[in-house]
Amino acid sequence: MDTKFIFDRILDSKYLIVDESELKTILDNAELLRIEDTHLSDVIRLIKYSGNLFIQETTFNKEIIVRKVSSIEDANKFIRERLDFYERKWDGCGCKIDYYE
Numbered sequence: 001m002d003t004k005f006i007f008d009r010i011l012d013s014k015y016l017i018v019d020e021s022e023l024k025t026i027l028d029n030a031e032l033l034r035i036e037d038t039h040l041s042d043v044i045r046l047i048k049y050s051g052n053l054f055i056q057e058t059t060f061n062k063e064i065i066v067r068k069v070s071s072i073e074d075a076n077k078f079i080r081e082r083l084d085f086y087e088r089k090w091d092g093c094g095c096k097i098d099y100y101e
Contacts, residue, residue, distance in 0.1 A: 003029040015067040059099045
């Protein structure tokens with residue numbers, strides 16, 4: 001699978017659900033800037049490709065989602081909010097996350 005094609009599809013949408021082979025292509029051809037273990041739903045990755053920043057995460061339904069973020073500040077805020085959510089979820093809050101927003 002062509003890396004540029006995958007990232008162009010992400011840029012053209014709010015988010016993109018990718019399969020394992022597409023994720024491998026992404027990780028093999030992009031710069032990994034940050035990785036955080038959610039302890040509940042795999043990891044969250046901050047990825048850089050061709051000057052753009054992307055967040056990759058896995059839903060509770062095991063869907064791999066990649067979305068573009070505008071800046072490193074937005075990326076850090078997104079990751080912090082997700083990790084806070086997972087911490088509350090771990091404590092049994094019963095809260096839900098909308099991965100598709």
